[in-house]
Amino acid sequence: MTPARSETTARRKSRQTVQSSGCLSGFLLPPLVALCFGVLLAFLTIRGPESESHASAAPFTANQGIAPLFTAEVQFWAARIAVWAAENGLDPNLVATVMQIESCGNPSARSVAGAAGLFQVMPYHFQAYEDTYDPNTNALRGLDYLRRSLERANGDPRLALAGYNGGIGVIGRAETSWAAETRRYAYWGSGIYADAQQNAAESSRLNEWLTAGGASLCKQARQRLGLP
DSSP: OOHHHHHHHHHHHHHHHHHTSOTTOTTSOHHHHHHHHHHHHHHHHHHOOGGGGGGGSOOOOTTOOOOTTSOHHHHTTHHHHHHHHHHHTOOHHHHHHHHHHHTTTOTTOBOTTOOBTTTTBOGGGSOTTSOTTOHHHHHHHHHHHHHHHHHHTTTOHHHHHHHHHHOGGGTTSOGGGSOHHHHHHHHHHHHHHHHHHTTOSOOHHHHHHIIIIIHHHHHHHHHHHTOO
8 A cells, every 4th residue: 555545544544433423522513513512402301401300290270279278368369379389399288287387377476486477487597688587588498498398208297297296307317306395286276277278268277276375376366367
């Protein structure tokens, strides 16, 4: 083989090697570059950002109402509850159950521990510039925590309610280690929610809660909302 033919052969092999090296090569023909770039964009679009991994939560829409068993003070917020629930992928009846026990619909409620608003959210869940008593802001922070609690509980509403009250960390621990308040909260909440899922007009568990002190909370809410 002559030197000239050897050089020609070497160049041909070099071009073949470059063309088989993939989409990162700088020597690809423009159509092939466009094809590879398009495939990459399509892959990224289908895969989506990892931050949206929680989007598999069951969807709920704003036309879903809450069960008639909830007190008038909570019913006052029914339309807003439906919207907040849909925004967070939560069952409106679960949201109403938490509001029932936490504040009975009183947006100005405050606990001795410093929890504030409709969903009795602790101050450290808010940004410094946020109004903790604003209903929409309070729902934003409170229901985000409820959603995360429900995810940790693998969809078990009783455990999610315990996590909302006692901290998500209680989920997975033996119930004997839960604080007495958390055990009561899970008892009241799971019973009320179970009745609400049946769209019941009354709830014996809700009546127990009212008798145990909830009626006083609802009286304050009624006065704050100006209800008869």
